[in-house]
Amino acid sequence: MMGNGDSRPGAWHGKAGTAGEIAYQQLKRQILTCELEPSTELRAGELAADTGFGRTPIREALTRLVHEGLVEVRPRQGYRVQEITAVGVREAHELRLLLEPAAVELAIERATDAELEALHDLAHASYDHGDRETYERFVLENRQFHVRLAAYGNRRLASVLERLMEDLQRLYFRSLSFQDTAGEQMHEHHELYDAVIGRDVPTARSICVEQIQASHERVIETLLNDLTGPALRQAHAVLHTQLTPHLRRPHTTSGHW
Structure with a gap:
């Protein structure tokens, strides 16, 4: 890997050790290892309850994952893990x-x-x-x-x-x-x-x-x-x-x- 965290041009960076950064790393790992399967529905409130993070860190994490193309926004429905085509x-x-x-x-x-x-x-x-x-x-x-x-x-x-x-x-x-x-x-x-x-x-x-x-x-x-x-x-x-x-x-x- 190149450096610490995501070094891609235009990538989002969170402060190391913050709740938002930890939530992002945890959710990203679950997506990349298919613990969260493609097309899985994601709701900030449920994720906050399941992971122990607050809604704000979860929303920060989801925003970064949307930016990276691993999660998609579904208007009035929340989020979903991006499908594979x-x-x-x-x-x-x-x-x-x-x-x-x-x-x-x-x-x-x-x-x-x-x-x-x-x-x-x-x-x-x-x-x-x-x-x-x-x-x-x-x-x-x-x-x-x-x-x-x-x-x-x-x-x-x-x-x-x-x-x-x-x-x-x-x-x-x-x-x-x-x-x-x-x-x-x-x-x-x-x-x-x-x-x-x-x-x-x-x-x-x-x-x-x-x-x-x-x-x-x-x-x-x-x-x-x-x-x-x-x-x-x-x-x-x-x-x-x-x-x-x-x-x-x-x-x-x-x-x-």
Whole structure:
């Protein structure tokens, strides 16, 4: 992660340790780990009673989460956790595909050996299938690996990448339960780390593209598994008619996100 808290341009910042900041961190964690499922209705009064925070800190937290796109306002009804759509997943991965290979190349060109070697532990992170606590740690360490690597080349680019990966985190988290791919994901992270350490730009870019493509397939498969009825039909329509050609690849269940 880049610095303390949310370092994105235009992001909202609360004072560390305030009730509003703590409420924000708690609600955000519950959303990103799917404790609060997509489309869950949120009412400030009920949240205040459930969490022990006052209405004002809860409203401050919800305002920040709306700003970040994790919560939506429903006029005269309160708030709702933002739903996940096939279009949003596709667009996030398309943008990641455009940005991340370039970020990796810049990092290889600009980072010191010590900076790259400092990513070793993050690149070798894993999880235990069926253990949600290890999922949360793995998802965080995965994001830190990609964002810290990108930041060595361009911090603004890394800030955008961090937002993209955070937007997708809920599906990343769910995908770990949907299928056990820990071995494949560790292998691909190791490959990327080795290419970066060896300052092999073409190989690193190629691995990065393959990982993003595999990520897109994994989270879409997870999303389709969660959907039913009209929402499922709509998602299939998006996949079959609007998926950008360079994101298409033969079906696989392996790969890293």
